Amino acid sequence: MKKRSYVWLIVILLLIPLRTDAEETKINAKYQWNLADIYVSEANFKRDYQAVADALPKLSSYEGKLARASNVAKLFALNERIARKLEKLSLYAHLKQDLNIEDKTAAHLKAQVETLISDYAAKTAFIEPELLSLSERTLAKLQKSKPLKPYRYYFEELRERKKHTLSKREEQLLAKLSPIMSDPENIYNNAARGDYDPPSVRTPDGKTVSLTDENYTKALEHPDRNYRKRAFQTRFQSYETIENTSAATLYASVKADELYAKARKYKSGLDAALSADDVPKQVFTNLISTVNTHLPSLHRYVELRKKALGVDRVHTYDMSVPLVEETIAKKMKFPFETAQSLILEGLKPLGDDYIQNVRRAFEQRWIDVYPRPKKYTGGYNTGAYDTHPFILLNYDGSLDGLLTTAHEIGHAMNSVYTNKTQPYHYSRQSIFTAEVASTANEWLMMDYFLKQAKTDEEKLYLLNQQIDQIRGTLYTQVMYSEFEQAIHDKVRQGGSLTAAELNELWLRLLKKYYGPAYAADPEAARGWLRIPHFYDAFYVYKYATSLAASFELVKQMKADETGEATKRYLQFLRSGTSDDPIRLLQKAGVDMTSPKPLENLLSYFDSLVREMEQLLKKQGRL
Template structure:
């Protein structure tokens, strides 16, 4: 079946990018204006010790950044409609180059402000003309203790290229040079194992296929273990170097500093999940029972627990179900959601050359946009509510915050999208009368908990252990890395799981370990969202009001404070405990159905 050409997609299935720029001429005109504004920026260099000049410079910075963002978003979204179209490939390239140029032109601002004395900075924070920028200035002061002299910073900037080496080398090895053997698929044909096919093989009903894929995958990594261990160790060494040079107590604290998050948030997550591991072990016991296996192995984790339950859900049905499921969030939220559905915020179906996957994006001052590649199934319905969660978060932040403080952090980003999924799941479980459908939904949700909360926390714990070892001067040999990783698997999966020896090499294939201390955000975001959902469903309006307050906050305060005001205090174990209580109730329901 040939895919539809972009020109043949009906207008109502396309997003309306004219809301951002009516035509190409308008884009070109704004592009020129940004170019001209860059000339003005240079006039501020060396003058930022004067409050008036600083205020004007900040105003210009905001103006340039906003327009650059608009140009960049539009060009790239046009490019994503059909990635083979040369016109928009060129436009996207032009926007990227402008972004780099703008970044360079504005790059003197922070260092110049930071070179001022503490006394002078404090005067600026209290200066009546600079009140609007108080938060930006306080944030710069907070960072100042970790900024070095101009000469040292210049030296570190040059080391920057070197510091990317471990990640780059791993990427090359993992994506380009690793060759996996052929294994037999479900039809008995010899097929080459690849990253993409690996999970498909693990989902196979044929246990032999799963086992062979699993063993072939880790045997291949096992052959490269010395090289990959050296690469990962180099990445850890680089992190330790930066933490020492920038005077942080540890790599973990350096990684959390940007979001101003205390170490306790990280350690609470690990400790609370440890306390909840008996629930995970119970889930493994149930998995073993439902799959009718004598032994549950690591390669039995992805095989569906129930026969594929075919849920055909058209886009219109998905929209209706999403709207119904989000009623607990109140009329105002539903009104904006409906506006998004009717106002062509969404690019719905696949067409030839369209970018794959899904995202929510946009520029300040215009409503957000969502790219989908909708298929008529359950997964696509969850994708729709997930991306609209992001879109409404952006909509509320942008309409309630000035440009400078509208952007929310990655730490908060997944909360709004996952909350929508939690409400959709709750709605569907309550509505479902078919035990098979119910089991299918429960499995879907349980596996999200397993992969997003338990597994990512295990990854987070692995990162914490290997960095602490390096900081204590221990060497990270392949044997040491494998032992740490294997022991964690035994701890997380429990006695009903046969923890196969091969799994000790899994650390070698996780690209996230080169973006250190990042994965914990998946687990905290999911937990915060689950906690919000629980509060909204039990308390009603007061919880809804707090949640909408969270959506309207953007980046106007530190992430932890924004969540705390809304009733989710991530500096305590409480939200994770609430998420675990939801996991327990799902498990209870599954065990009942399995009787």
């Protein structure tokens, strides 16, 4: 069940466990984080820790006194001082452990901080319920008061939430039910990750491999079609063992979402989810309808794949195999020094100040670059209000590795600009806009590479990358969203969700989205049970809207020789959560309540498919 984060609970987000894998190696220090930028020594860490522990009891002194603006202002100021220190403490402990999961000191520090944050959560638990219990008149008075002027937008959100706040007794009951309503996801995770054992398959060279996520992805990219087919069928047939459990848990999760929405006086689970993000419903409905209108472009791409691969119909196991020779991908290798130069060049349209900040990231050890034993194996950007961003990579020299670097730098620069401009309580990014800054950098880099392509094969490789990026982030996520809407509507109207019904719906959507050149294999019907995001209702549509918003912003910046579009974009990066995400994007120059940004992106997708088609014809491959 999705909930909104508020000022005094923001630190709790840092408790999300970051799996880790790192130990010190002889990698040049300039490619590793300098955690002394957070705390020079553990003595400094302990000093902040003690300061927070000493300050926590003071929070309780304001309980029952929040009808007065002066008391609320003092409480918010105290809370911010505590939260900012807690944020640094949590950041330091987590990053230290992310560099080496076997670091016992890091594990001890992390445990200490988590205990402190738990105490903090308990001490601040009264704040929001007490504010919401105040009359609308009192809240309006607080919002207009001089001491709380910096919190005007926060109170605007709070007053909107009050419309969906229940009596004290009802709120207490919902709070007690909350852990139970999360059980479906926990059961699903245990079944899909704990009880499920990936099957094995024999590779073309005679080896037997377990079809883990990584090996399955490699199998779908293998040139041997029979092997791809065997891997697909083996993997999807194995889901039969958890199919009914997954259907039951998804049904229970959707029922919980709809029950929660009804209890809070929303018309539907969709309305509740959109309200939590301050997003009007037309944004979601425009997304579904606009993408459906442009499905012929996706059908054209599937038809193109069919012809290029020389097959009668395209199956699921034909959708990931590259349409260009593997040698092109192998040639496109970038040492990190080269990647830095290319990123600095590709992001030049964002202006000198932006580039200077990116240089700081490269030169001042904001990035832990290379994989090593016991280091966390993923990639992310994080940080605190009072520190610079920290980017974790496992850089492998590939084009994907370079684009990941640019992506995470986008997140980092968003934080840099926001933290310079906004007060602490508006220093985050809305989930709705969180991926705009990162994907904008990817658009700029791919545009740069496409212009620099020296051969048709390089161009084809890049076109294929760009097409599949849009397909996966826009078309696929919208198909997921359409599936979500259908199952939520059915449950709200009193229907059930069996495995057979979910399979039938999923297969129907696959056929609609991929068109007549696509063969929907019976095994593919179980695709829905591989998507854990469905347990966080109506989340995935935001991947699609962020991509469309960033495309529109980059399009405007490239076309505007006056630099005004870039100024608007940089102002957007400075905005944090100082206003609702739709208004912030509108100020930047893109209106997500209109279908136009989506139509522009989908038209671009169509142009890429047609360009790829022409190049393949030129090579005699169609």
